[in-house]
Amino acid sequence: MTYRSAATGPLETYRRNVRRGLALVLSDRTTTTYLAIICGAFVLALVGPWIAPYEYNQTVYVDGRIHRLATPSLAHPLGTTWEGYDVLSRLLYGARPSVLTGVLGGGLIISVGLLVGVTAGWYGGNVDAALMRMTDVFYGVPLIPFAIVLVALLNIGFYTSIAVIGLLLWRNSARVLRAQVLQLKARPYVKAARATGAGNTRIVVRHVLPNIAPMAIMFFALGVGHSILIEASLSFLGIADPFVPSWGVMVRNAYNSGTMSRAWWWALPPGILIATLVVSFCMLGRKYGSMAGNEGNGTTY
Amino acid sequence: MGRDRKTVTAVDDVSLALRPGIAHGIVGESGCGKSSLLDVLAGLESVDGGAVTYDGRPTAEFSRRDWMAFRRDVQIVFQNPFESLDPKLTVREAIAEPLAVHSIDDRHERIETAVERVELRPVERYLEKLPHQLSGGERQRVSIARALVLEPSVLLADEPVSMLDVSTQANILSMLSSLIDELDLSVLYVSHDISTVGYLCDEVSVMYLGEVVESAPTNRLLGEPAHPYSRALIDAVPIPDPYAERERTALVGTPDGGGRDRTGCLFGDRCPDRTPACERRPEPVALEPTHRVSCHLYTEEPTDETAVRTPVPGEHHGGGR
Numbered sequence: 001m002t003y004r005s006a007a008t009g010p011l012e013t014y015r016r017n018v019r020r021g022l023a024l025v026l027s028d029r030t031t032t033t034y035l036a037i038i039c040g041a042f043v044l045a046l047v048g049p050w051i052a053p054y055e056y057n058q059t060v061y062v063d064g065r066i067h068r069l070a071t072p073s074l075a076h077p078l079g080t081t082w083e084g085y086d087v088l089s090r091l092l093y094g095a096r097p098s099v100l101t102g103v104l105g106g107g108l109i110i111s112v113g114l115l116v117g118v119t120a121g122w123y124g125g126n127v128d129a130a131l132m133r134m135t136d137v138f139y140g141v142p143l144i145p146f147a148i149v150l151v152a153l154l155n156i157g158f159y160t161s162i163a164v165i166g167l168l169l170w171r172n173s174a175r176v177l178r179a180q181v182l183q184l185k186a187r188p189y190v191k192a193a194r195a196t197g198a199g200n201t202r203i204v205v206r207h208v209l210p211n212i213a214p215m216a217i218m219f220f221a222l223g224v225g226h227s228i229l230i231e232a233s234l235s236f237l238g239i240a241d242p243f244v245p246s247w248g249v250m251v252r253n254a255y256n257s258g259t260m261s262r263a264w265w266w267a268l269p270p271g272i273l274i275a276t277l278v279v280s281f282c283m284l285g286r287k288y289g290s291m292a293g294n295e296g297n298g299t300t301y
Numbered sequence: 302m303g304r305d306r307k308t309v310t311a312v313d314d315v316s317l318a319l320r321p322g323i324a325h326g327i328v329g330e331s332g333c334g335k336s337s338l339l340d341v342l343a344g345l346e347s348v349d350g351g352a353v354t355y356d357g358r359p360t361a362e363f364s365r366r367d368w369m370a371f372r373r374d375v376q377i378v379f380q381n382p383f384e385s386l387d388p389k390l391t392v393r394e395a396i397a398e399p400l401a402v403h404s405i406d407d408r409h410e411r412i413e414t415a416v417e418r419v420e421l422r423p424v425e426r427y428l429e430k431l432p433h434q435l436s437g438g439e440r441q442r443v444s445i446a447r448a449l450v451l452e453p454s455v456l457l458a459d460e461p462v463s464m465l466d467v468s469t470q471a472n473i474l475s476m477l478s479s480l481i482d483e484l485d486l487s488v489l490y491v492s493h494d495i496s497t498v499g500y501l502c503d504e505v506s507v508m509y510l511g512e513v514v515e516s517a518p519t520n521r522l523l524g525e526p527a528h529p530y531s532r533a534l535i536d537a538v539p540i541p542d543p544y545a546e547r548e549r550t551a552l553v554g555t556p557d558g559g560g561r562d563r564t565g566c567l568f569g570d571r572c573p574d575r576t577p578a579c580e581r582r583p584e585p586v587a588l589e590p591t592h593r594v595s596c597h598l599y600t601e602e603p604t605d606e607t608a609v610r611t612p613v614p615g616e617h618h619g620g621g622r
Binding site: 012013017187188189191192193194195196197198199202206207210211 | 394
């Protein structure tokens with residue numbers, strides 16, 4: 001249509017925003033580092049199972065006996081577990097479920113958060129009141145006990161535990177995004193768009209979403225970190241699927257074996273990886289949120 | 302939720318008529334209801350009681366189609382240059398939006414004409430810029446271009462230059478003034494600054510607490526202000542001469558002192574020329590066919606003991622304040 005040929009369509013704007021956002025992240029050394037760590041985790045999640053020297057549940061035998069709790073060596077750079085599994089291989093396999101939990105959980109959090117927050121903020125009135133009271137109810141739900149009950153009812157499964165995380169943790173983002181929309185609604189450029197006859201959909205797509213995007217990205221990143229962390233907690237408590245070898249399940253197995261104090265090579269690496277990944281997501285989200293918030297809002301040139 | 306709703310009356314009883322090629326100014330202090338009035342006129346807020354009529358028809362009876370025609374014909378420019386443009390949109394995208402809303406073709410040409418009209422030259426240097434790459438004055442010009450790209454017949458301007466520095470103000474005002482003649486625009490220009498209003502507008506209404514207290518052709522209002530409030534406003538305009546002899550404005554207080562709950566004249570609590578008659582709300586009086594004022598100093602029949610004082614210019618700071 002003529003819309004696109006004039007190169008003023010929303011797609012062009014979104015593409016430019018992504019370009020500028022990425023340039024902003026890469027303009028700072030700390031955010032670049034966090035991004036690199038995250039990319040590394042994604043690569044591991046993608047190729048981990050292929051480059052792992054052993055299967056994640058392959059017991060290694062030496063002289064016909066299970067090679068239990070071997071200290072790190074050339075053959076097993078991170079040693080072996082009580083069951084004789086290669087720790088490095090389990091770590092490589094574990095990247096995928098951990099990263100997947102994060103991305104799906106974070107995605108669910110921000111999707112529900114945006115839907116509820118933008119709808120409440122934009123339409124206001126009773127819609128706002130109803131949605132925000134619902135959010136308050138979700139705020140009242142204690143996460144871990146709720147997850148325990150729900151997962152018990154729905155049976156333990158990898159995807160159900162992600163769903164439980166995502167369908168509870170959207171509450172923070174919904175509240176803050178609603179507040180952002182309320183602010184934007186009163187901005188003169190939004191009023192000018194209304195005065196010009198632009199409809200709700202157009203204004204939300206054209207003005208509201210691009211301007212709350214930095215905040216939404218921040219909540220997505222925080223959500224990813226949170227989801228990974230809570231999945232690890234649920235795994236550690238034994239409420240996640242024990243057959244999916246996520247990093248959280250590894251820590252649980254090490255703990256349950258009763259040998260955690262001796263076999264540091266078993267429990268520490270997954271713990272460190274969880275912490276690094278969560279910190280990277282959260283710090284990237286926070287830093288990006290504040291950098292993008294400072295940029296182009298009229299106070300700086 | 303929903304209980305304890307308070308009604309705040311921001312604007313009351315304002316009658317205005319706009320005509321092509323004429324700029325009508327509205328002046329008043331901050332908080333007197335100027336911006337609310339513009340929101341109502343732009344159809345952004347609804348009116349309770351009273352009506353906005355457009356081409357002889359009340360907007361309350363508008364169909365969707367009428368609204369679109371109205372929105373194409375009536376445009377608004379806002380005060381704050383830092384918030385009047387979407388920080389995420391380029392100049393081209395911002396100006397293209399109204400065209401897209403109204404499915405108008407040959408956008409390139411129209412966008413360029415609009416940018417040309419607001420004297421951002423060369424045009425190509427500005428089209429792909431983002432708001433943070435522009436100065437305050439340039440942003441306001443883009444806002445005006447966005448408002449003019451649909452070739453409206455009515456332009457509502459909410460203090461479009463009040464946040465700019467003085468030299469930029471003058472440039473934009475003279476540009477606006479030639480655009481009004483060139484495009485035969487009806488302009489409603491709202492400001493707290495009576496000097497910019499005097500520069501641009503052909504006629505002026507003075508607003509106090511949501512009501513128009515005086516309206517007259519600009520020269521008449523600046524030369525012979527009738528309402529005590531208008532006189533105070535005009536006295537407050539700075540004169541760029543440190544040795545100029547002048548009288549200080551006698552006004553104290555702010556216009557929120559419970560004024561709206563008063564049964565008498567809204568300005569009664571601050572007026573230097575207050576009389577007992579001011580306990581009643583004054584009716585508008587026509588001093589000339591085009592000069593109307595709402596003040597008891599000019600009402601025909603004096604009420605019993607109160608003698609009407611005819612004010613002498615220059616002697617209006619009585620009251621010992």
